[in-house]
Amino acid sequence: MAATRTFSIIKPDATRRNLTGAVTKMLEEAGLRVVASKRIHMTREQAEGFYGVHRERPFFNDLVEFMISGPVVVQVLEGEDAVTRNRDIMGATNPANAEPGTIRKELAESIEANTVHGSDSEENAKIEIDFFFKPEEIVG
Ligand code: UDP
Numbered sequence: 001m002a003a004t005r006t007f008s009i010i011k012p013d014a015t016r017r018n019l020t021g022a023v024t025k026m027l028e029e030a031g032l033r034v035v036a037s038k039r040i041h042m043t044r045e046q047a048e049g050f051y052g053v054h055r056e057r058p059f060f061n062d063l064v065e066f067m068i069s070g071p072v073v074v075q076v077l078e079g080e081d082a083v084t085r086n087r088d089i090m091g092a093t094n095p096a097n098a099e100p101g102t103i104r105k106e107l108a109e110s111i112e113a114n115t116v117h118g119s120d121s122e123e124n125a126k127i128e129i130d131f132f133f134k135p136e137e138i139v140g
Contacts, residue, residue: 003140005035006082006119007128012070013113015039020073023116026103027077030089036076036138042068050131059112066112074132078140083125086118 010023024034042050047067054060079085091102095114098105108114119125129138 003078003080004082004122004125005129005138006032006077006086006122006125007117007132008075008077008086008119009117010073010075011113011115011117012066012068012072013109014107014115015071015073019107019115022107023103024075026089026106027075027086030079030085032077032079032082032085032089033140034075035078035140036133037073038132038137039071039073040132041071044068050128062112076129076133076138083119083122087120090116090118 008027010020014020014023020039027034044064047064048055051060051063051067054063077086089103091098091104091108093104093114094111095104095108096111098108100106103116104114108116119128
């Protein structure tokens with residue numbers, strides 16, 4: 001199967017605890033290659049736009065505040081079946097429900113401060129990659 005791409009964010013709870021390397025190591029050990037990566041501090045507009053699908057959800061405002069509370073690392077990951085592979089190593093949204101060995105089970109603080117974002121479909125991966133990266137920033 002051909003390599004595909006997904007989009008990942010190492011969230012502010014992880015950068016604050018100096019876990020950028022630990023998260024990236026788990027992604028790489030799961031067979032994903034980091035083909036683009038940059039550390040940014042999201043603006044409110046970026047966070048609201050990125051999580052626009054959740055605008056009506058009760059957690060939206062808190063989520064936006066959390067995502068702009070510190071730097072994040074946005075990444076493009078490449079590998080076989082990258083979207084599913086990344087969702088598998090991330091674990092369930094709520095770390096309490098995540099499988100042992102997953103990033104969220106091992107590292108996350110709470111359902112909100114859950115260390116990583118990962119695209120949930122190939123279609124969304126393309127949209128999310130385009131939201132943060134220019135084509136020339138991705139080096140496969
Ligand atoms: N989230 C939250 N409270 C909830 C559900 C989600 O704060 O009850 C946050 C959490 O950071 C999650 C993000 O909103 O990662 C997006 O939620 P989604 O349901 O898309 O989960 P994911 O795809 O990240 O597992």
